[in-house]
Amino acid sequence: xxxxxxxxxxxxxxxxxxxxxxxxxxxxxxxxxxxxxxxxxxxxxxxxxxxxxxxxxxxxxxxxxxxxxxxxxxxxxxxxxxxxxxxxxxxxxxxxxxxxxxxxxxxxxxxxxxxxxxxxxxxxxxxxxxxxxxxxxxxxxxxxxxxxxxxxxxxxxxxxxxxxxxxxxxxxxxxxxxxxxxxxxxxxxxxxxxxxxxxxxxxxxxxxxxxxxxxxxxxxxxxxxxxxx
Numbered sequence: 407x408x409x410x411x412x413x414x415x416x417x418x419x420x421x422x423x424x425x426x427x428x429x430x431x432x433x434x435x436x437x438x439x440x441x442x443x444x445x446x447x448x449x450x451x452x453x454x455x456x457x458x459x460x461x462x463x464x465x466x467x468x469x470x471x472x473x474x475x476x477x478x479x480x481x482x483x484x485x486x487x488x489x490x491x492x493x494x495x496x497x498x499x500x501x502x503x504x505x506x507x508x509x510x511x512x513x514x515x516x517x518x519x520x521x522x523x524x525x526x527x528x529x530x531x532x533x534x535x536x537x538x539x540x541x542x543x544x545x546x547x548x549x550x551x552x553x554x555x556x557x558x559x560x561x562x563x564x565x566x567x568x569x570x571x572x573x574x575x576x577x578x579x580x581x582x583x584x585x586x587x588x589x590x591x592x593x594x595x596x597x598x599x600x601x602x603x604x605x606x607x608x609x610x611x612x613x614x615x616x617x618x619x620x621x622x623x624x625x626x627x628x629x630x631x632x633x634x635x
Contacts, residue, residue, distance in 0.1 A: 419465035420582070423564035424450070425458045427580040427625070429487065432459075432468055434624040438484035440473070448579075459485055519596040526600025530608055533557055533601070547574060550611035551631055557605060558629070565629075576629040587620065595620045595627075602629050 558565040564580035587594035613634035
């Protein structure tokens with residue numbers, strides 16, 4: 407029996423950072439959520455969230471069902487995430503290869519993390535070619551953070567910059583690698599840490615300290631940049 411393909415391609419459905427954020431919230435929820443709960447969580451209009459949920463459902467990434475509130479009136483619709491699959495029903499190619507590489511990068515966690523961070527720094531070299539460095543002979547910390555935010559946005563992290571005292575935070579609200587990062591944070595988060603530091607080095611950022619704070623909330627990581635000293 408053949409598997410009927412989804413009405414919307416799953417990879418196309420995830421092209422929107424906002425849609426990825428909605429999907430991440432549904433996946434990370436301990437119980438099914440309705441559109442209003444999701445809208446409140448990310449400060450969007452409920453109609454916008456319903457639109458994204460409809461696309462995700464057509465792509466076979468979430469499923470919906472009525473959930474009576476125990477009172478009269480129309481039951482609310484709640485949503486649950488489905489496993490990420492290909493049209494043939496197995497794990498997506500991205501998940502397959504990422505899990506294999508993460509598990510076999512090296513024998514020990516420390517060496518895996520070190521090699522992963524080196525890989526992230528190499529990745530920064532490729533990304534820097536497609537994201538020209540800020541204008542001028544020097545790069546301020548604010549310009550560096552603006553540049554980083556643009557890179558993370560193009561990668562699908564749905565970033566949000568914020569100042570916390572002298573520190574600059576980039577809130578990464580929709581990590582496209584979250585599923586594998588939960589299994590192999592020593593590799594995936596180290597790659598992103600190396601990417602963060604590599605980009606700053608290549609655009610001539612001033613001396614700073616950097617840190618990647620993974621999973622400060624179930625669907626939120628923070629890239630932190632602070633002046634040195």
